[in-house]
Amino acid sequence: MSYQEKKNIVSLISTVLIFGFYCLYVYERFKDTILEGEALFRFWGAVILILIPITIVAKIIIEIIFIIINRIATREVEPSFADELDKLIGLKAMRTSYFVFILGFLLAMGALVLQMPPATMFIILFLSGFVSEVAGIVSQLYLYRKGV
Amino acid sequence: MGQSHISNNVRNLRFNHHEMTQQQLADQVGVTRQTIVAIEKGKYSPSLELAFRIARVFKLPLEDVFTYEGADSTNK
Incomplete structure (x- = not known):
């Protein structure tokens, strides 16, 4: 298995774990809170905004740990640059990721049109962010395995 | 996606070229292994x-x- 494939698998696991633990934390902390009106919008705004720095920091830490463990276990040096294949795969994966997110965004807007509660719209939007990231990583993994 | 119409004999050429490794070739052309x-x-x-x-x-x-292996079929 190539370095890029291993890195993508680690990235996939870390994305799922970070999102899972964050959702669990938010649910446990606010499950008894009843939010309405402006407070609801503020709550979801905060939930989405706080997840971004947490994900960035956690992913950096996990990647550093992965590099160290991989270096010790395989003595493989990580590529110091992204070449044309990496860039092409990155772009294709990003396209998949955007497509999935736009689909989620449209679903979220559809929920509003169908007069569902605003919380439903935010949940769909929040989940589509997660699913789009997973789709991007899985797509990268697939392209590294099957070719471009 | 997957297999393309372009085939190559890079592998054979590497071996005939002082058994050059993939990493050596990658370094010379500026890509990853x-x-x-x-x-x-x-x-x-x-x-x-x-x-x-x-x-x-x-x-x-x-x-x-x-x-390029697809040349004949596309030119017809």
Whole structure:
């Protein structure tokens, strides 16, 4: 298995774990809170905004740990640059990721049109962010395995 | 996606070229080893620039390294 494939698998696991633990934390902390009106919008705004720095920091830490463990276990040096294949795969994966997110965004807007509660719209939007990231990583993994 | 119409004999040329490793070739043409692996397996058709750089390493014309197999079927 190539370095890029291993890195993508680690990235996939870390994305799922970070999102899972964050959702669990938010649910446990606010499950008894009843939010309405402006407070609801503020709550979801905060939930989405706080997840971004947490994900960035956690992913950096996990990647550093992965590099160290991989270096010790395989003595493989990580590529110091992204070449044309990496860039092409990155772009294709990003396209998949955007497509999935736009689909989620449209679903979220559809929920509003169908007069569902605003919380439903935010949940769909929040989940589509997660699913789009997973789709991007899985797509990268697939392209590294099957070719471009 | 997957197998392309462009085949190559990079693998054979490497062995005939003082048993050059994939990493050595990758370093000479400025890509990662993974990209050389993908080219050899036919999973990736390199850019024209990279194809020329690979051919230059073996001191051969491009056609001796890469072959377009779909040429006959598309020209008809």
